[in-house]
Each structure stands twice: as structure tokens, then as C-alpha cells.
Amino acid sequence: MHARHALVVAAAWLVGRAAPAAGESARVRGAVRLGALFAVHGAPMEARAGAACGMVREHYGIQRVEATLMALDAINADRRLLPWLRLGADLRDSCWAAPTALRQTIDLVRDAIAPSEALHRQSLISGKTGLCAAVSYSATARELSDRARFSTFFRVVPSDKHQARLLVALLRAHNWTYVHALHTDESYGQSGMAAFREEAARGGVCVAREVALRAAPSAAAVDAALAQLARGPQVAVCWCEGRTARALLAGLARAPRRRLRLVASDGWADRRDVVEGLEHAALHALTLRIRSPYLDHFDRYYLALTPHNNSRNPWFQV
Structure with missing residues (x-):
């Protein structure tokens, strides 16, 4: 899909930050927290600022959030992969709208490079520093291949x-x-x-x-x-x-x-x-369809979810 709705990953040492208001994001605690944007809802019906988002998008929104959460669970459960840390996540809704995606991206990057004062003191003691980069799960636009302009952009789909x-x-x-x-x-x-x-x-x-x-x-x-x-x-x-x-x-x-x-x-x-x-x-x-294998284990994971056993995804209950 297009560049404005690329997945933004802002990896930072974000330990102990307060959670946002209910429904704003899906968060998983971890020493390194991955920030990500998904179009959980469709674009607002009105073009004015502050307009409500559209309907929930199950395939391109909810399922992608859950695929990320499932992948994090699998990584954290395998101590051979990252035995020295636990991955967390801060997943937010772009509402398929450029202004919303930009605002959420700024919030994620700000959290990555300007964490709380307590966290700043902890990072000075531990020697850990933040890292900010961008990874896309669906952006295919050619211009993103220009390394001079997008030196921190990476993607997992072909241009x-x-x-x-x-x-x-x-x-x-x-x-x-x-x-x-x-x-x-x-x-x-x-x-x-x-x-x-x-x-x-x-x-x-x-x-x-x-x-x-x-x-x-x-x-x-x-x-x-x-x-x-x-x-x-x-x-x-x-x-x-x-x-x-x-x-x-x-x-x-x-x-x-x-x-x-x-x-x-x-x-x-x-x-x-x-x-x-x-x-x-x-x-x-x-x-055309970009080749990707069918994941039967995701079906088993996703179809077992209910609003009663899935409290970490605030949009699942909508």
C-alpha cells in the first residue's frame, strides 16, 4: 500500500511509562517497545479536523494487530531468540487517514527520543539509548527505495x-x-x-x-x-x-x-x-498478489479470541 500508511517502528527503551487513555492503543510491556500504526478503522467520513474515524476494518486492521501480538508472543516465548530482553509494543490506529497517521507517528517518535525524566535517568545509568527507524508491512511505493531520502526506511514487501x-x-x-x-x-x-x-x-x-x-x-x-x-x-x-x-x-x-x-x-x-x-x-x-504462505496457526489463534479473553486489544471489543 502507500507510503503515508507505512508501519512505523520506533524502538526505544520505554520502561514504566504510563498508558494512554483507554482505547487509544494496544500495549505490551517490554524492555524494548515496538511502536506500530495500523488502519484499525476506516477514514473519517468528513474531511474536517477531529472528525470521527470510520468503521472498524477487521481484515486490514484488527487481524494485523493480532498478527503482531501473536508474533511478539512467539518471540518472547522462545528464549533462544532474544534471551536477554523481552519485546513490548505500542500499537496505534491511523484510521486510514494521513493527518491521524502523522499525529500518531509524531507521538511514537517523541516517546522514543524524549522519554520521561525518570526513564532518562535510568538510561543514563544503564547506558541504553533509543533507536528510531521505520519498517513497512505493506508500502510498495517506488520512491521509498531512494536511500538518500529515506535512509531509515525498510520494508518487507517488494516495490x-x-x-x-x-x-x-x-x-x-x-x-x-x-x-x-x-x-x-x-x-x-x-x-x-x-x-x-x-x-x-x-x-x-x-x-x-x-x-x-x-x-x-x-x-x-x-x-x-x-x-x-x-x-x-x-x-x-x-x-x-x-x-x-x-x-x-x-x-x-x-x-x-x-x-x-x-x-x-x-x-x-x-x-x-x-x-x-x-x-x-x-x-x-x-x-496480482504478493506471494505469502497461508498461516493455519494464525487461524487457530484468531478464532479462539473473544472479548472476554482478549483484553490487550482495545479495538477487538468494538
Whole structure:
């Protein structure tokens, strides 16, 4: 996904700090505490400052929080890995909104570099110092590979250039060398589409028309975009995040005679919430998915959780 919602890890010696107000974060005590942001809730419905967050996102929010907590449990339980310390965590909600993510990131970094006075005295005695870096579990934007600008950024997923190369190879394999292009008009879509344009020019794929849509476009905006793509090729490369893809599928469902095959990036590859109720419109679409093994043990862990036995995740009970 895009750079603004990258996982921020601020590792610091944060022993004994007071917990925030209930519901603000999920905390695990430890000698080294990992700070992380997850889009537990969707973006606010209103653009004004202080607007309430949207609905809880189970797949991309709650499950990622629980996957982190499960991983911490496994690391702490294996004394061969880090026998000299216990990992903790401070997990916060970005609400899928850049202002909220920025505020939470500043709070995490501030806690890392300017801990309480008592902790400062303890660090002077022990000789321990804070460390601040950024690690992403889903950011694929190409610009994050620029080490001169993002020297402390690391990620565990490949950059967009690899997806762009694969998309071009997929198009050429089907002899779809004349296509339309759609993208979400924010960092994920912009960066991905820039990578695709470069690879398409290099690989002999011609883009007839390119259209940008907001992350959550209105029905009128989608219908206007589809009208622009009514002529020419019947294949469109879609570098779109989930909300944009669902809006496009809804637009195609409103015009069943309009034939447009979507060949898409990883933004909605395995998301049931994007295609639910619109499966007929998504028929014949092709999407990429970053390879990752299925974790059966996470299913067992997650399905055993209830609001009664899961007190450390404040959003699980919502």
C-alpha cells in the first residue's frame, strides 16, 4: 500500500511509562517497545479536523494487530531468540487517514527520543539509548527505495517496479498491447502507475487513455471515467486501492453492457470486501498478489479470541 500508511517502528527503551487513555492503543510491556500504526478503522467520513474515524476494518486492521501480538508472543516465548530482553509494543490506529497517521507517528517518535525524566535517568545509568527507524508491512511505493531520502526506511514487501514488470509481462502474454489505465489518485496509485508507464513503454504496451480517481470516488465520477474509456481497448490496467476498485466494479455493474476487463495490481487481490455482492462485475478480472504462505496457526489463534479473553486489544471489543 502507500507510503503515508507505512508501519512505523520506533524502538526505544520505554520502561514504566504510563498508558494512554483507554482505547487509544494496544500495549505490551517490554524492555524494548515496538511502536506500530495500523488502519484499525476506516477514514473519517468528513474531511474536517477531529472528525470521527470510520468503521472498524477487521481484515486490514484488527487481524494485523493480532498478527503482531501473536508474533511478539512467539518471540518472547522462545528464549533462544532474544534471551536477554523481552519485546513490548505500542500499537496505534491511523484510521486510514494521513493527518491521524502523522499525529500518531509524531507521538511514537517523541516517546522514543524524549522519554520521561525518570526513564532518562535510568538510561543514563544503564547506558541504553533509543533507536528510531521505520519498517513497512505493506508500502510498495517506488520512491521509498531512494536511500538518500529515506535512509531509515525498510520494508518487507517488494516495490512497485516488480509489479509493473509483471503486469506488462501478463499483458504481453495475452497479446493485450493496447490498453486503458486507471489509478487511485494518491501515493499508492500515482507511484504504481508511474512505474507501469515506464515498464509499458519499455515492453511495447501502449496506453490509450489514463484516468485518475479519488480513493473513494462518487458514482458520478466513476460513471464519467468509464464513459471516457468506452472507446478503444476493452482491457484496463487498474492500479487501484480497494475502495476505488469496489467503486469501479459497482460502476460496471450499473452498465452491464459495458465490457471492460480489469487487470489489476495487488490493491484488492484477495479482498472479499471489495468484490462482495459485485462478483458478476469482477468476473474475468485478473489481479496480482504478493506471494505469502497461508498461516493455519494464525487461524487457530484468531478464532479462539473473544472479548472476554482478549483484553490487550482495545479495538477487538468494538
